[in-house]
Amino acid sequence: MSASSTDTSAHDEAHTGPVKTPRQLLWTSLFAFVVPIFVIIGLVYAVTRGQGTGTSDDSELAVARRIQKVGAVTLVDANRPLKTGEEVFKAVCSGCHATGAAGAPKFEDKAAWAPRIAQGYEALLNSALKGKGAMAPQGGGAFTDVEVGRAVVYMANAAGAKFAEPAAPAASAAEGEKK
Numbered sequence: 001m002s003a004s005s006t007d008t009s010a011h012d013e014a015h016t017g018p019v020k021t022p023r024q025l026l027w028t029s030l031f032a033f034v035v036p037i038f039v040i041i042g043l044v045y046a047v048t049r050g051q052g053t054g055t056s057d058d059s060e061l062a063v064a065r066r067i068q069k070v071g072a073v074t075l076v077d078a079n080r081p082l083k084t085g086e087e088v089f090k091a092v093c094s095g096c097h098a099t100g101a102a103g104a105p106k107f108e109d110k111a112a113w114a115p116r117i118a119q120g121y122e123a124l125l126n127s128a129l130k131g132k133g134a135m136a137p138q139g140g141g142a143f144t145d146v147e148v149g150r151a152v153v154y155m156a157n158a159a160g161a162k163f164a165e166p167a168a169p170a171a172s173a174a175e176g177e178k179k
Helices: 002-014 022-048 056-066 085-097 110-119 121-130 145-158 169-178
Strands: none
Touching: 085 145, 110 121, 110 145, 121 145
16 A cells, blocks of 8 residues: 555655646636737727727728828810919908918008018918918819919009019910010
8 A cells, every 4th residue: 555655655756847826727828818808908998099989981091091192193284374363362362361371461550561562472472382371272172373472462462562463374485585
């Protein structure tokens, strides 16, 4: 019998591990399986937070933003007559300059336009073409530089400036050939 008890104790010592009690087994299982699941859920939440609610409108908007064009090409009939300054003003500029929205100087407001007029036509045209403050480049419209220049002259002259209206490109090229 003593040989059999020695075999049992040798067998027990050979197969012992770090878990010796049922309580240790419970804690080991908890840390090995349950905690990683909560860590994964936390990571998923952290990664997806702020990406919308997943509604169809939100996801369509998100997709549209991701695949939007980087640039755009606008086809304009080169033979169409140029718009007047008043037409361009009514089409684009009046949205802000008629009401003074976003800090834009109001149409015919001499006090608001005086410091801008003092900078000269080229500075005003540059601001209109490149954008300034809340104003988008070219005033947000699809007009030629000459048409935008005409709108600048129209607004500035209504506030007391004496700028000459820019000529059409073909007319200025013809004048250059005559000289």
